[in-house]
Amino acid sequence: xxxxxxxxxxxxSHDGVTTAxxxxxxxxxxxxxxxxxxxxxxxxxxxxxxxxxxxxxxxSNKMTLYRHFGSKDDLICECLKKTSARREQIWRDLEAAHPxxxxxxxxxxxxxxxxxxxxxxxxxxxxNAAVELREANHPALQLIIEAKKAHMERLINLCRxxxxxxxxxxxxxxxxxxxxxxxxxxSAGIEGPQQQLKRACDAMIAAYSPDS
Amino acid sequence: xxxxxxxxxxxxSHDGVTTAxxxxxxxxxxxxxxxxxxxxxxxxxxxxxxxxxxxxxxxSNKMTLYRHFGSKDDLICECLKKTSARREQIWRDLEAAHPxxxxxxxxxxxxxxxxxxxxxxxxxxxxNAAVELREANHPALQLIIEAKKAHMERLINLCRxxxxxxxxxxxxxxxxxxxxxxxxxxSAGIEGPQQQLKRACDAMIAAYSPDS
DNA sequence: ACCCCTAGTTACTGGACGGTAACATTCATG
DNA sequence: CATGAATGTTACCGTCCAGTAACTAGGGGT
Numbered sequence: 250x251x252x253x254x255x256x257x258x259x260x261x262s263h264d265g266v267t268t269a270x271x272x273x274x275x276x277x278x279x280x281x282x283x284x285x286x287x288x289x290x291x292x293x294x295x296x297x298x299x300x301x302x303x304x305x306x307x308x309s310n311k312m313t314l315y316r317h318f319g320s321k322d323d324l325i326c327e328c329l330k331k332t333s334a335r336r337e338q339i340w341r342d343l344e345a346a347h348p349x350x351x352x353x354x355x356x357x358x359x360x361x362x363x364x365x366x367x368x369x370x371x372x373x374x375x376x377n378a379a380v381e382l383r384e385a386n387h388p389a390l391q392l393i394i395e396a397k398k399a400h401m402e403r404l405i406n407l408c409r410x411x412x413x414x415x416x417x418x419x420x421x422x423x424x425x426x427x428x429x430x431x432x433x434x435x436s437a438g439i440e441g442p443q444q445q446l447k448r449a450c451d452a453m454i455a456a457y458s459p460d461s
Numbered sequence: 462x463x464x465x466x467x468x469x470x471x472x473x474s475h476d477g478v479t480t481a482x483x484x485x486x487x488x489x490x491x492x493x494x495x496x497x498x499x500x501x502x503x504x505x506x507x508x509x510x511x512x513x514x515x516x517x518x519x520x521s522n523k524m525t526l527y528r529h530f531g532s533k534d535d536l537i538c539e540c541l542k543k544t545s546a547r548r549e550q551i552w553r554d555l556e557a558a559h560p561x562x563x564x565x566x567x568x569x570x571x572x573x574x575x576x577x578x579x580x581x582x583x584x585x586x587x588x589n590a591a592v593e594l595r596e597a598n599h600p601a602l603q604l605i606i607e608a609k610k611a612h613m614e615r616l617i618n619l620c621r622x623x624x625x626x627x628x629x630x631x632x633x634x635x636x637x638x639x640x641x642x643x644x645x646x647x648s649a650g651i652e653g654p655q656q657q658l659k660r661a662c663d664a665m666i667a668a669y670s671p672d673s
Numbered sequence: 674a675c676c677c678c679t680a681g682t683t684a685c686t687g688g689a690c691g692g693t694a695a696c697a698t699t700c701a702t703g
Numbered sequence: 704c705a706t707g708a709a710t711g712t713t714a715c716c717g718t719c720c721a722g723t724a725a726c727t728a729g730g731g732g733t
Contacts, residue, residue: 277679278679278680278681292595293595293596294508294592294593294594294595296506296508296509296593297508297593297595297596299719299720299721300720300721300722301719301720301721309680309681310680310681310682310683311721311722311723312680312681312682312683312723312724313679313680313681315721315722315723316679316680320721320722321720321721321722371595372592373648375648376644376645376647376648377592378648379644379647379648380506380584380589380592380593380644380647380648381506381508381509381592381593382506383504383505383506383509383583384505384509393648394648394649394650397645397648397649397650397653398649398650401649401654418657418660418661420654421654421656421657421661422638422654422657422660422661422664422665424641424645424649424654425637425638425641425642425645425654425655425657425658425661426634426637426638426641427641428640428641428644428645428648429636429637429638429639429640429641429642429644430637430641431644432588432591432592432640432641432643432644433588433609433636433637433640435588435591435592436585436587436588436590436591436592436605436606436609436640437606437609437610437613437636438606438609438610441609442613442632442633442634442636442637443637444633445630445633445634445637446637448630448634449630449633449634449637449665452634452665452668452669453634453661453664453665453668455668456664456665456667456668457664489709490709490710490711511689511690511691512690512691512692513689513690513691521710521711522710522711522712522713523691523692523693524693524694524710524711524712524713525709525710525711527691527692527693528709528710532691532692533690533691533692
């Protein structure tokens with residue numbers, strides 16, 4: 250809490266001209282608002298944070314927020330889209346890191362998920378949003394489902410390219426394990442079963458790999 | 462309003478002796494409130510429902526609610542305790558259904574989880590609560606962690622009794638799969654990987670079973 | 674100069690929220 | 704019948720929420 254407040258206190262472009270370079274380049278308000286919203290949603294939950302807090306954290310204000318996003322639900326959807334886009338980027342990075350090595354990309358994805366679980370045990374933003382936004386037909390829900398579907402499609406193709414016998418089944422199993430680890434990191438304490446995510450995935454991959 | 466009045470009109474022990482049992486016996490307000498709260502929390506999320514709505518759904522009122530529970534957080538904790546207690550009862554039922562068959566109890570637990578996922582795809586109340594109650598040191602969190610821990614302890618003992626080589630590892634993997642299926646039933650659409658929960662668990666059990 | 678678009682500021686609305694006070698009612702007991 | 708505890712009823716408090724209105728301040732273009 251206090252650290253977050255402290256961090257926000259930095260007076261922005263107080264001396265004006267020098268901001269030329271580096272990450273200090275102030276993003277336009279829309280991007281700042283989305284970034285702050287993703288942050289706060291992750292820290293306090295979607296229903297646990299109000300638009301005023303988001304605007305303030307973005308060093309902006311509520312009116313500007315409402316000029317860019319028609320409603321809080323709108324902003325939520327844009328945040329989820331942004332999160333999905335970042336995921337796509339991670340996949341592209343994995344492809345670059347393991348070229349022509351589909352199973353390496355799959356293992357890289359698992360590795361990345363495991364690291365993230367330990368460095369920031371707050372689960373998957375998309376899945377968490379689905380838990381919080383239970384009102385029927387919430388516009389975010391379709392986004393979440395489609396993102397998960399696209400994600401699994403990619404995994405299936407990688408598994409197939411890797412010569413897995415039943416790529417759909419292995420993908421389902423791996424997704425269950427990873428999603429389970431992400432939720433357990435929130436509900437099962439620091440010593441929970443998420444500690445064994447990689448080992449469980451290895452066992453599952455072995456079970457579906459062609460016998461050596 | 463009027464329906465509430467109508468419903469309340471039943472004269473209780475009007476004929477004295479016969480009322481021994483029957484489900485028409487109105488539960489005391491405290492139990493009605495907890496039951497209604499669990500229901501509403503599940504339907505609309507913990508942060509999505511107010512105490513007024515809970516009191517009304519319980520055919521009671523806010524003051525009675527606050528006489529029994531010091532705060533909404535208090536009520537949340539009692540609901541989670543009740544949920545944990547019901548889980549314990551499920552385990553006892555499984556023990557009775559599969560006496561001296563530890564792996565049968567484990568499979569029965571998986572079976573029960575799978576059925577529940579399809580009949581009511583709203584995930585695990587405990588895990589969902591952990592997702593929603595992110596404020597640091599929320600009193601519910603410790604309850605959730607302890608319930609999950611006790612649950613896993615039971616699974617480990619069953620796996621060990623079944624002759625599994627590494628009972629802790631198999632338990633971790635099975636819990637990841639089941640928790641993953643529960644969260645995917647909310648976030649991955651009706652055709653999500655939760656459909657393959659049982660198959661994935663079978664593969665995992667096979668991988669950890671002594672070779673036949 | 675001019676306009677115009679974007680962004681920031683302040684103040685506000687109406688409603689829902691968690692929680693409380695004061696009072697009225699029921700009802701099983703003595 | 705009297706008592707007292709548990710329950711119900713109504714009204715209220717202060718706070719927070721999502722969302723809006725009116726106004727001001729800069730910053731480029733033309």
